[in-house]
Every structure is written in structure tokens, then in C-alpha cells.
Amino acid sequence: MDHRGYLERSLAAVWHPCTQMKQHQVFPLVPVARGAGVWLYGFDGRRYLDAISSWWVNLFGHANPRINAAVGAQLDRLEHVMLAGFTHEPVIELSERLAALTGQRLGHCFYASDGAAAVEIALKMSVHYWRNAGRPAKRRFVSLAHGYHGETLGALAVTDVALFRDAYAPLLFDGATVASPDWRRAAAGETAADYAARCARALEAHLALHHQDTAALIVEPLVQCAAGMAMHHPEYLRRARALCDRYEVHWIADEIAVGCGRTGTFFAHEQAGVSPDFLCLSKGLSGGYLPLSAVLTTAGVYQAFYDDEPARGFLHSHSYSGNTLACSAALASLAIFEQDRVLEANRAKAARLTARAQAIARHPRVRHFRHTGMIWAFDVDTADPAFAPRFFAAALERELLLRPLGQTVYFMPPYVIGDDDADLLVERSLALLDALD
Numbered sequence: 007m008d009h010r011g012y013l014e015r016s017l018a019a020v021w022h023p024c025t026q027m028k029q030h031q032v033f034p035l036v037p038v039a040r041g042a043g044v045w046l047y048g049f050d051g052r053r054y055l056d057a058i059s060s061w062w063v064n065l066f067g068h069a070n071p072r073i074n075a076a077v078g079a080q081l082d083r084l085e086h087v088m089l090a091g092f093t094h095e096p097v098i099e100l101s102e103r104l105a106a107l108t109g110q111r112l113g114h115c116f117y118a119s120d121g122a123a124a125v126e127i128a129l130k131m132s133v134h135y136w137r138n139a140g141r142p143a144k145r146r147f148v149s150l151a152h153g154y155h156g157e158t159l160g161a162l163a164v165t166d167v168a169l170f171r172d173a174y175a176p177l178l179f180d181g182a183t184v185a186s187p188d189w190r191r192a193a194a195g196e197t198a199a200d201y202a203a204r205c206a207r208a209l210e211a212h213l214a215l216h217h218q219d220t221a222a223l224i225v226e227p228l229v230q231c232a233a234g235m236a237m238h239h240p241e242y243l244r245r246a247r248a249l250c251d252r253y254e255v256h257w258i259a260d261e262i263a264v265g266c267g268r269t270g271t272f273f274a275h276e277q278a279g280v281s282p283d284f285l286c287l288s289k290g291l292s293g294g295y296l297p298l299s300a301v302l303t304t305a306g307v308y309q310a311f312y313d314d315e316p317a318r319g320f321l322h323s324h325s326y327s328g329n330t331l332a333c334s335a336a337l338a339s340l341a342i343f344e345q346d347r348v349l350e351a352n353r354a355k356a357a358r359l360t361a362r363a364q365a366i367a368r369h370p371r372v373r374h375f376r377h378t379g380m381i382w383a384f385d386v387d388t389a390d391p392a393f394a395p396r397f398f399a400a401a402l403e404r405e406l407l408l409r410p411l412g413q414t415v416y417f418m419p420p421y422v423i424g425d426d427d428a429d430l431l432v433e434r435s436l437a438l439l440d441a442l443d
Contacts, residue, residue: 012037012049033395036402041068044423046407054407057419057431062231062263064294066342067422073293076338077331089117089328096333103340104287104302107272111281112302116320117328121262121288122156124299125224127322128284129160131303132222132256138310138318144221148212148255151186154232155224155260164224167232182216184209188236190374190385198239205238206245217253222283224258227274228378231263234414235383237376243278256283262299266290266339267349267421270356270379283307293339294420298332352380352421355428359417362432369439383416388442397438404434 016035021027039049044067046054056064066073080096087094101115116131118124129147136144149155149164156162157170163178165171171178185191185205192201213220227243230236250257259282264274268290271277275285284307288299311320326332342348360377366384367375373385386393394410401408408415417431 029395033399043067043069044420044427052405054402054405055419055427055431056407057417058407058409059290059418059420060294060407061289062268062418063289063292064420065266065290065339066293067420068294070293070342070422072342073295073335073338076334076341077295080330080334084330086326086329086331088325090323094328094330094333096330096337097328100300100333100336100340103337104300108281108285108302111304112285113305114303114308116301116303116322118299118301118324119297119326119329120156120299121260121286122158122161123324124262124286124288124301125155125161125164125258125260126158127301128224128258128260128286128303129164129222130322131284131301131307131320132258134320135256135307135310136221138313143219144255146216146219147181147222147224148209148216148220149181149183149224150226150230151183152188152233152236153183153186153224153226153230155226156262182212182220184212186230186233186236187238187242188230188233189238189376190236199241202239202242203245206242206249209246210249213249213253213255217255220253220255222256222258223250224260226260227264228269228277229264229274229381231381232411234385234411235376235381235416237378237381237383240278243275244280247278247280247282250283258282258284258286260286262286262288264381267343267352268380268418270349270353272343272349290339292332292335293342295335296329296332297326298329298336348421355421355423356380358425359423359428359432362428363417365436366432366439369436371439371442380421381416381418383414386410386413386415386439386442388413390443400438400441401434404438406431406434406438408435408438 013035037049038046040047044056046056104115105113116127118127133145147164151166153166155165159177162171164181166183185208187202187205189198189201247257259275261274265287275282283304285302292298311318363382366372371387373387375384393413397410
């Protein structure tokens with residue numbers, strides 16, 4: 007079937023996520039035939055540099071031979087078995103590996119299929135913990151302004167993005183939001199660390215009044231991705247951890263997008279020298295191959311559910327929880343991290359790409375060029391209300407897959423991006439900026 011045939015079939019049968027389908031009358035879908043490394047290839051022979059890792063999931067390139075081999079080998083042995091009453095080697099090994107990466111501070115892993123499900127699990131687990139502890143009043147949550155944690159109802163209730171929330175507001179439980187430590191909001195002359203401390207004082211004021219009924223604080227450590235790659239200083243995490251301890255509130259670290267090496271350390275919270283009560287992982291966990299998420303938590307939380315009474319157990323399940331193929335992909339990804347010394351290699355790649363991108367930082371249309379680990383972002387000075395879809399379409403014409411968040415353009419490429427492809431990304435992004443009306 008030709009390129010146009012795939013377009014017609016998809017528009018007729020597939021309801022695409024987070025999409026106003028009518029827009030595809032103007033901005034056609036892009037049928038993808040195959041992928042290799044950082045490149046995606048269409049049925050029409052065109053190629054696109056996947057500069058956003060296909061919604062931030064792909065770490066080691068498309069069709070990675072080592073991950074392919076691991077998934078293929080597992081497929082020959084066992085494709086899936088339910089995790090209720092049964093277990094298997096890949097899920098045990100993955101749980102042990104993840105716990106080891108936390109220094110055994112988070113030694114218990116609960117599995118689901120996607121990031122929003124992981125957030126739902128952490129929220130439910132926190133409230134149920136407090137109930138089991140004899141403190142059922144602790145059932146509310148506090149989150150950061152402009153934060154995003156998913157679009158299922160619990161996750162949406164702690165998300166502060168009006169576009170996603172407004173239509174479903176009658177279905178959501180009430181929560182509270184406190185100021186985001188996004189350093190772009192700092193006052194003139196105020197450092198990122200100073201602003202983080204000021205936002206932590208706002209959190210302190212809230213918890214002083216509401217800790218008796220607050221179960222948990224949920225934060226995307228270091229980078230609030232859907233908020234336009236809003237970056238903050240680790241000082242906020244240090245102070246938030248101390249405040250949660252003081253006021254007996256759980257801290258949920260939503261590392262769905264920022265975990266697995268994306269911020270420069272394997273877990274983003276490591277850069278603050280602190281540890282959460284719940285750690286949510288997904289996206290890059292399986293290398294971008296298969297749906298998989300995990301919630302890691304402490305022995306103290308686990309013990310609160312360990313009882314003869316079934317109602318005190320954690321009452322949540324997923325049919326494909328701990329799927330063998332997904333766990334095998336995750337184990338292969340972790341092996342690549344170790345064998346290729348990926349975190350060290352990424353630091354060198356990040357330094358080189360950041361140096362190349364200084365021309366973007368100096369562009370007259372660019373504001374707030376910023377960088378954390380393998381994430382780069384900049385805000386574009388434009389009054390065009392259709393900037394994001396138009397920039398996306400223009401980028402495709404230049405062989406780039408870029409998907410702006412409002413007026414924010416970001417790079418979040420697979421870790422396997424090479425120097426030549428990084429040069430192409432920067433040079434063609436500059437050309438896009440120069441071509442703006």
C-alpha cells in the first residue's frame with residue numbers, strides 16, 4: 007500500500023491520542039514504515055530525525071539490535087504470565103536491578119503498563135498506607151503549579167494543565183497546588199537556587215496548615231516536562247524532602263519522563279542527594295520498546311500492607327503487570343547502560359551539543375535557552391497562536407521530528423545520537439528559527 011493509502015486508513019479507523027483529529031485535514035499524519043537508530047523512515051522514502059525520542063521513550067535508537075535480541079529470546083520462552091500468584095525470572099531480575107540502583111532504599115517494585123498508571127498506583131498506595139496506619143484523614147495531595155502527571159482521573163487530579171483538566175473537572179478529586187520552582191519565574195537578580203528556596207517556603211506554609219490531611223507531595227524532579235521543559239534547581243528537592251519528613255507527608259517522585267538517565271544521573275532525584283517514598287518510572291524504562299511502568303517504594307511502606315487481612319493488602323492490579331517481554335526489554339536497556347557506560351558518554355555528548363547550540367541560544371527570537379542532562383529547551387518569541395503545529399510541520403520538511411510545547415522547542419534525542427546528527431539537528435533548527443515570520 008502506498009503512503010496515501012496508509013493515511014486514509016489511519017484517519018478512517020484510528021482515533022489518535024491527545025489530538026484534535028480535524029487538524030489532520032491541514033497537518034497530515036506521518037506514516038512510519040521503519041526505524042533505525044535516531045531516524046524514522048516513511049513509506050514515501052522520507053526520513054525524520056527523532057529529536058524527541060517518540061514522546062520521550064526511546065533511549066537507544068529504533069530497532070536496537072541488542073534489545074531486539076533480548077525480546078526475541080524471551081518470546082521463544084514465555085510471552086506472558088499473570089503476576090497474581092505467579093512470578094518469572096525477568097520480573098524478579100528487573101526488580102532486583104532497580105532496587106540496587108536506588109541503593110536498596112526503594113526495594114519493592116509494583117508494575118503497571120504506563121506512566122499514568124504508575125502515578126495512580128503511587129497515589130492509591132500512599133492513601134492506603136495512611137489508612138492502614140490509622141490516619142485515614144490523610145488523603146489529599148499537593149502538587150506543583152503547571153505540573154503534569156498523566157490523564158487518568160487520579161493522575162489528572164494532580165495535573166495542573168487546564169487543557170487536559172477542564173473538560174473532566176467534575177470527575178476529579180480536590181487537591182492543592184503550590185508554586186513551581188521553574189527558574190524562568192525567578193525575580194531579576196534572583197538565582198535559580200534562591201528561587202527554589204523561595205518556592206520551598208511556600209510549600210512549607212501550605213504543609214504547616216494542611217499536613218494533617220495531606221497524604222503526599224508529587225513532584226517531577228528537576229524538569230517539569232509538559233510544562234514547557236520547566237527546569238529547577240535541586241535545592242527544591244532537598245528542602246521538599248526535609249519538609250515531607252517534618253510534616254509526615256509522603257514524597258512521590260514522578261520520574262516517568264526524567265528518569266533512566268535523562269537528566270544526567272540515572273534517577274533525577276540523585277542530584278539532590280535525597281530519596282523519595284515512591285518512585286514512578288516508565289517511558290525509557292523499556293528503552294521505548296514495550297508498555298511498562300513501575301512504582302518503587304520503601305520497606306516501611308511495604309510492611310504497612312503485610313498482614314493477614316486481605317483488605318489491608320494493596321488492592322490494585324493490571325492484566326499485563328510485569329509482562330515478560332517488557333521486562334526483558336528493560337533488562338537489555340539496563341545492560342546497555344552498564345556495558346556502554348552510557349551516563350558518562352552522555353555527559354560528553356551533552357557538552358558537545360550544548361556548545362553547538364549556543365548559536366540557538368544567541369538567536370534574537372530565543373528566550374531562556376536551558377539544558378539539563380540530555381534535555382535542551384528554548385522559548386521562541388512569537389505571537390503566532392499556531393506556532394507549535396506550524397513549526398512541527400516546517401521541521402518535518404527539514405527531516406526533523408520536533409514537537410513544540412506551546413512556544414517551547416525542545417530536544418530530547420535518543421542517547422545514541424552522533425555528532426553528525428547533532429550538527430544537523432542544530433543547523434536545521436537554526437534555519438527554522440531564521441524562517442519564522
